[in-house]
Amino acid sequence: MHVKNYNRENARNWNLEFPTEExxxxxxxxxxxxxxxxxxLSHEINIHREEMSKxxxxxxxxxxxxxxxxxxIKGAIRVKKEKQESERV
Structure with a gap:
């Protein structure tokens, strides 16, 4: 998805319009x-695709x-959020 938005500029100049956490x-x-x-995980080039699907x-x-x-899911999101917030400090 990132590659689809590549505009042949230096990476510092990319504006992919993806949301920021802020x-x-x-x-x-x-x-x-x-x-x-x-x-x-499900891409055809992934040699572990079948095992991941299983x-x-x-x-x-x-x-x-x-x-x-x-x-x-909500618990995993909460844990991930707490981990990300603690890493920012």
Missing amino acids: EGNRYDIINMRMRFAAKM QALEFADRNKEKKAKEAR
């Missing part, structure tokens, strides 16, 4: 990171309850 778009950024990770399906089967999933 703009209050934490969930947008997390969503974008998840999309990037999913693209990389593990993802197994994880989904073990965690079918929607509320439990939501709680784990």
Whole structure:
């Protein structure tokens, strides 16, 4: 996705119009990171793609309850947010 926005300028001059965390778009950024990770993990060149897909399906089967999933996701987001905030200090 970054490459699609490449404009043949020095990286310092790039304006990719991606949101910054300071703009209050934490969930947008997390969503974008998840999309990037999913693209990389499922790309045909990834030699571990099949194993990653298998593990993802197994994880989904073990965690079918929607509320439990939501709680784990919110907890993971909270932990990630706290970790990022502590690293800024």
